[in-house]
Amino acid sequence: MSTRPRRRVGARLKSALESVIFAHRRLLLAVLLAITLLLAEQASRLTLEAGFDRAQPVRHPYSQVDLRHRDVFDGANPVRIAVLRSDGDLYDPVFLMRVKALTDGLAALPGIDRRHLRSLFTPEVRYVEVVEGRYFGGSVVPAEFDPEHATPAELARLRRNVAKAGITGRYVSADRRGVLIEAAWLARDPDTGQPFDQHQIMQGIDDVLRAARATSGGDFSVHVSGAPALARALAEEVPQALLVAAGGLLLSAVLLVFMIGAARVATISLSCMVIQMIWQLGLIQLAGLRLDPDAAWALAVTATAGLLSMAQFGLRWLDNSADGGHAGFSASLRSWHQLAWPLTVVLLTATAAAAALALISDVPLIRQIAVVTALGLLAALPITLLALPILLSWTGTARIGWRLADWFDARLASLGQLARPWLGLFVMVAVGALAGVSGWLQRDQPVEPAATDLARLSPANPAKADGAKLAAAFPRNVREFRVIVEADPDACTDPEVMEQVDRLVWQLENLPMVTGSTALPQAQRRVLTAFADGSPKFRVLPRNRETLRQAMAPISADTGLHADGCATLPISLYLSRRDAESLLAVANEVERFNTANAAEFFDSHRDVDAAYCAEQRRLRPLGPLPEPMRRSCPVEGQLAAGPLGASLARQQALLAFRGPAALVLAAALAAGCWLLLGDALATVAVLLPLALAGWIGLGLMAISGLALTQLTLTLWLMCLAAGLVGHLLIVRHLHDRLKAGHPLMAALRAALVAHGRILLVALAMAAGFALWILADYPAQRGAGKLLAIGWSVIAVSGLLVLPAFASLLLAGAPARAGRD
């Protein structure tokens, strides 16, 4: 009852729009053209940039810990520069001069965060030495050291200092051929308040490197890693990636012509798709985003979805011009009348689904992929329902359409056989079996492998070799897993705290993948032996505060062993492996310690309990604790700062995100289906085959070697949202025909003939994406695989699975329609 007035309003709105659009075609087209030019100008200013924290789930507890301490330990925007000699060791006056020049040059760059600049030539790199009841400490390279006039004795002393400082594998390469310079940039330019442009930072580093090379010979190599280096490396991948994508599109275009069966319509649809992408890129720039190279793959998803909608309009226009012998204008008007409402609903539904995903995720990359998708789908709407109808209205219908179209129609019609119960049942059993196999395949799918971004660069990309060289020469730097203890100020001198930290370190050191560690208790023990003639029997943490205070004298905050007035104690673990499993093992061991230690602590400290300490933990980051909240609580290892911790957080967050994301997506799509179909069973008939396609697609990705990552998962969900177009239109047509009293099989044939061909268009696009496996750029190969598999699965699901399910679910519809 209530739908009737709404229908009438809708109908009136439609006819009003219809007359506006078709009466003022030239004006409207001029407006669209103006908007296109405007957005094209915007799009031309869009920059490609992989933000430093783009993949970090910001609400994840690990990320919270990381963010709290990043400024102290790594700086906002860390960069590592390895300087390696090609021949001989680093104790060479000329080489050391270069390193000093590089360090000084970096220190002078604008925006550099000097607190985080570390190299052999910064005074913060120190050593502590204990000799028979005395301890000595100093910078590894003394202030008065002049590399140019270094004597052999001074070089020998430097060598000894390096050994004592324990910096081999960190600031000095494992093979002693070179050094590492750590630098970091401020989060924002202090002058402008704007975030630093990665390209600008890299430019500054390049200038310093060039100057260093100019002052001396070139028998050393420099390897830079960090976000700025990655940004440049990715920029280098762009031309080839675009070339491959263009090649793929060309193949798709050729196939598209055959699928549509009319070169003119295919060309207009493709042009509209290009305009849609221009709009999308312009909107991204208007939204103030910098396009992430990973989010850029979403352009391929929305281009496909847009093309499906446009092809659908084009096909209907062809049908109308052939069927009723309409001329271009009236065929276009008729098609608009038939498709405006369903295409609007489909595109807005998919847009809403993408937007919902952006809302529930806390990962910038996932949000950006979803936002880019939403903007693309949104842009597809005016292009499909304004630009395309206007362009087609001026298109002549003479000698258009090929015989080929009839051949496709015949094949599609034959799929109507799937309405037969036994055939339908067979399809369902087969799909069920496939779904089971898919679940089995997904078991072994790696989740967010801790591969660096570098691993996804082309083999020829110099940044890849740089990263590998740096990792090999400075293993401690890239395999560092940081656990942080947040405690009261002055925790360094609290024997009870230090005993627990020490025990935590020891427990973690006993894990098979941990090869070593750096933490405050070890340094304290070493210093304490100085008070007892260097006897190893005194290498023990004392039970009183005064002695610990003595031990802290030579251990300044520059050592990185404590921060925030001793309220933050980092534990650095060096891992032999960095796979997801190893990271998880460390995390689990930390949790095990936390649980057991807390139980032990509460057992002997009856004045506090778990609730009190949870409250204290909550309050601690907010500022100084109020007096009643200052009782001692058990030490707790906090995960997980640094790159490896971030990787673990991503992995855990991704696994937790999978289910809710799929549900939110399904809910958004279901709402749209319900709006258009007004029928629960019909909604199920759309979504069930799509969901099965989603699940089976994941299995296919697993066997094709794609890991489950933020990118693959999100891109796949976006494909499914965009894939709604074909499914929904078929079911709507079927549902309408059944309501009108058509027999099931005839209705199914009609629906498939009317809309099935856009799924063939999806297959044509999939073929184009499959061509991406020829790319050198691994990220593009991965995205190509995903998109090819994805759109194929969606097409097959629409053409084979949907008819079977829809027939079963909607077989009763005519009866209901009859009752109405």
Added chain:
Amino acid sequence: MPMPNLARLSCALLVGALFTLPSLRAAPAAIAPRPALMAPRAASSLMLDVAQVGSGYVAVGERGQILRSADGKKWRQVPVPVRAALTAISFVDARNGWAVGHDAVILSTRDGGASWALQQFEPEMEKPLLDVLFVDRRRGFAVGAFGLFLRTVDGGASWSPVNAPVVDEDELNLHAIVRLGNDDLLIVGEQGRLLLSTDAGRSWSKQVSPMEATVFAAAAYGSSGSLICGLRGQAWLSKAVRDGGWQAIATGSGQALHACAVFGRSQALLAGAEGTVLLADLARRQAQRLKSPAAGTWSAIAVGDGSGATVLAGERGLHLLKRPSGS
């Protein structure tokens, strides 16, 4: 640029003051002993003493870990009721042994080190025990920091401070106690301190010492002599400790020597800081440097008798020492 550079003496005094200072925060509750963590890498952490027991070995380390081995290569950790650092062990036969350490811990075993019982745990004392010696199953001594000196006559069931002013008057660290060939007892420690008892520990006398710096270890030599070693690569030999007559061993090293062991007719192994391992010919009073099986500081040596292996304990754990053949 050298940092605050404390003179050795003032340092010793300071540490004396520090370890005895009452802790500023009242201890929240009596500290209860907690069992040592069973750790796969126990054998490669800081190990402080090792001894041959029967045909095998027993070693103790910094986190209360006790490990056993049949061959000195493969070590297996056994459960221990405390996690305080254990500094020394002493066995009177293949079954009965004792271990001591920080928190004034004393442990005993009756099954060759397979299981351990706690005899003493006094963390509030804030004095570590540094060595232990049992002369038979009932009578034993333990020495430690700041002149700490305990004895038992009932196999460790009860321990009492030894009343010997000459031992504890200066509150010096006592690093080791050994029994000489004639059953005299010798304690060595800080400031070159040598204390001798010729009556099974009832009375003690200060000996004239050849060393001013700390003596870390001592070993019995011959019928009544001893080899001592300590700071700055110093090692001295006496053929009869009661008579003095100490003669220097030319070690050729300036590193602190934390352990010494006499074997064969007149040979000794000395080990200490920075991977120092020396083989000494006591007859010629000369030492040669051996290749250290690992870096870091060594704190104990167990020379296996017969064909038994020689085991070094130290900063990097337990390692077998390859002695040059023919020695």
